Amino acid sequence: MIIMAEHAGFCFGVKRAVDAISDALKDNPEVWTIGLPIHNPQEVSRLEAMGLRVAGNDSEIPSGAKVLIRAHGEPLEVIERLRARGVDVEDMTCPFVRKAQEKAAMLSQEGYHVVLLGDKNHPEIKGILGHVSDKDSAQVIADENEASCVNFHAKTALISQTTQREERLERIAGILTGKSSELRVCNTICKATAQRQEAVRELVRNNHVDGVVLIGGKSSANTGKLRDILESEGVNVLWVEDEKETEANSGWLSGKNALGIAAGASTPEWLIDRVKERISLIFARRQDRKA
Ligand code: SF4
Structure with a gap:
């Protein structure tokens, strides 16, 4: 199954x-x-x-x-x-990223010091920063420690990378409240990442699975995060990029009857279908051998 x-x-x-x-x-x-x-x-x-x-x-x-x-x-x-x-x-x-770019540009023009919460090396953050006309009026922070080092500004706007967690944005907003007379918090978080993470938790908590096949590029950070979550749930994970790698690991499937399938936000539908088809074939071969 x-x-x-x-x-x-x-x-x-x-x-x-x-x-x-x-x-x-x-x-x-x-x-x-x-x-x-x-x-x-x-x-x-x-x-x-x-x-x-x-x-x-x-x-x-x-x-x-x-x-x-x-x-x-x-x-x-x-x-x-x-x-x-x-x-x-x-x-x-992406329209969600565009919204963050527009907020950063607009609030900078209105005289706010723009604080971007995210990874300064990530292209999305570089792109958002690249929409602020006065670069001196903006800075990137990665976490609570860096938030505590932000200088006092009369007007501050907090904008997040779309993949940040809501709880962290709230904690950072709490830290920045004392560092500005007026703090504007723009929740520019997109739910797609959180939805995929919640979906793998629900997959293993609501079903009895013998393991999860995770489909996605090995350099995909969001797929790696799904692997971490699954492993922290104590489930056996096989991370594959395609159906050939699934076939090469067919031994991992032996003895497993209920399998979960998960995939990162950068995995196309056609690859998911191919891996599912290959797993069904491997299961069918196993049945034939038993018969
Ligand atoms: S995760 Fe996807 S939907 Fe969300 S902001 Fe990024 S590209 Fe857009």
């Missing part, structure tokens, strides 16, 4: 961006992205076979080419530089 986690695979923003790349490749022999559009090697290979080109930075994209801005977004200056060079830019920044 196979039991799927209630929320698994592509989130809204990633699906929207990947669909846009696929559509653009129907009309253009080549379409560029800056950085990988998604942390899933099989999906990237599929898109590359259709004509996707991945640039390390905007200067590598030829004038006149077509570029899709991925769901994480980009700083405004990057988009302006591309357009100035005659690059055809289709901006597929």
Whole structure:
């Protein structure tokens, strides 16, 4: 028996961006992205076979080419530089990320000191920061310790990376309250990540499973987080990228009858289907051998 986690695979923003790349490749022999559009090697290979080109930075994209801005977004200056060079830019920044960019730009213009809660090396945070016109009026903090070091400002706006936890945002807001005469807190958290994490907890708490097959790229941080949660629930996890890796680990499936299936927000539906089909085949082979 196979039991799927209630929320698994592509989130809204990633699906929207990947669909846009696929559509653009129907009309253009080549379409560029800056950085990988998604942390899933099989999906990237599929898109590359259709004509996707991945640039390390905007200067590598030829004038006149077509570029899709991925769901994480980009700083405004990057988009302006591309357009100035005659690059055809289709901006597929996730609307949830866009909201954080717009809040940061607007509140900075209104004289707020902008505090961004998130990972300063993450492209999403770089993109949000890149929408603040006065860079000196903004800073990035990673946690409560860094929040306690924020200087006093008459007006402060707290904005979060979309993948942050609500509890942390609340704790940070509490710390910043004493560091400003006026604190604006913008909850720009997207629920997709939390939903997938809650779904794997429910999968193992509400069902008796002998193990969980987790599908996703090995470099995908959100899939890694799902693995950590599953292991902390004491469940046996097999993390695979595709059906071939599932087959190679068919020994892991022996003796298991009820299997959970989970997948990160960067795992496409077609890969989930292939892994599920392969597991069903392995189960069927086992039945045949018994008969
Ligand atoms: S996790 Fe949320 S904010 Fe990020 S791309 Fe997906 S839907 Fe958009």
